[in-house]
Amino acid sequence: MRRLALLAAVLAATLAAAASAQDERLPDPAHAAAVFLARDVGSRPAASRAELRAHRWVARRFERAGLTTRYVGFGVPRLGRSRDVVGVRRGRRRCLKVVMAHADSVDDGPGANDNASGVGVLVALAGRLDAIRPPCDVWLVATGAEERPYTGAADHLGALALVRELRRRRVARRLRYALSLDMVGRGRRFQLRSPRARPRRGVEREVLAAGRRRGVPLRWLRDSATGNSDHREVELAGLSGLVLQVWEGGDACYHRACDGWRRLEPEALARVQGIAESVLRRR
Numbered sequence: 001m002r003r004l005a006l007l008a009a010v011l012a013a014t015l016a017a018a019a020s021a022q023d024e025r026l027p028d029p030a031h032a033a034a035v036f037l038a039r040d041v042g043s044r045p046a047a048s049r050a051e052l053r054a055h056r057w058v059a060r061r062f063e064r065a066g067l068t069t070r071y072v073g074f075g076v077p078r079l080g081r082s083r084d085v086v087g088v089r090r091g092r093r094r095c096l097k098v099v100m101a102h103a104d105s106v107d108d109g110p111g112a113n114d115n116a117s118g119v120g121v122l123v124a125l126a127g128r129l130d131a132i133r134p135p136c137d138v139w140l141v142a143t144g145a146e147e148r149p150y151t152g153a154a155d156h157l158g159a160l161a162l163v164r165e166l167r168r169r170r171v172a173r174r175l176r177y178a179l180s181l182d183m184v185g186r187g188r189r190f191q192l193r194s195p196r197a198r199p200r201r202g203v204e205r206e207v208l209a210a211g212r213r214r215g216v217p218l219r220w221l222r223d224s225a226t227g228n229s230d231h232r233e234v235e236l237a238g239l240s241g242l243v244l245q246v247w248e249g250g251d252a253c254y255h256r257a258c259d260g261w262r263r264l265e266p267e268a269l270a271r272v273q274g275i276a277e278s279v280l281r282r283r
């Protein structure tokens, strides 16, 4: 009888430990959001119903976080319509920082690292802005139609629409930079890329400094050409843009069916979220 009681006590302790381990994993909205997009929505090619579903879901999350949220629609030649979802939080100063991530994927895979990961961080950031109280205005932007291998377009179309929207709202001149989060779901170290000859003060150097503050290894590399993420169109428009991505931009499952949600690493997303929060605290 005594052995039975002992067994019951051990069992209870084990269950309690398992429950608390689960609790520790709960405050992880970036990972939960990325898993939802890659596993439950799945492949999200430009102008598809799945891309629209992903965008609507992100818009609801932005609204729930108190952001002024709007859709910026645009056409995708031969495929239909896509959009950017823009969540805005006003700051105290006349400056603006954009953090963006493309919500679409290629049609061959569920796009977990590329780029449910970046959108997951965006959604998590939305819920953190009131605590961070960024001095600048912040636009969180889930872009559409980024994947040029799928759209066949010369440009990242969501980023083009974003540049038009920045101009239309007359805020382009106060933009410090637009930071694209693209493939940020894996690894301990990351890289920044931009098409400039060297890191600029207040742009690349600011993000590199945030990496140092957060203890996350981060290096800058010049883009091989005009760039392969949404920062490209921002730079081509004469504004400042850069992309944060996995080390060496490498992923064996890049644009393949194996880019699934199980490969997403919560710690990697947390590192990138930490860097983004740190840059948003600065003016």
Ligand SMILES: [Zn+2]
Pocket (backbone or CB within 6 Å): 102, 114, 115, 146, 182, 183
């Ligand atoms: Zn991508």
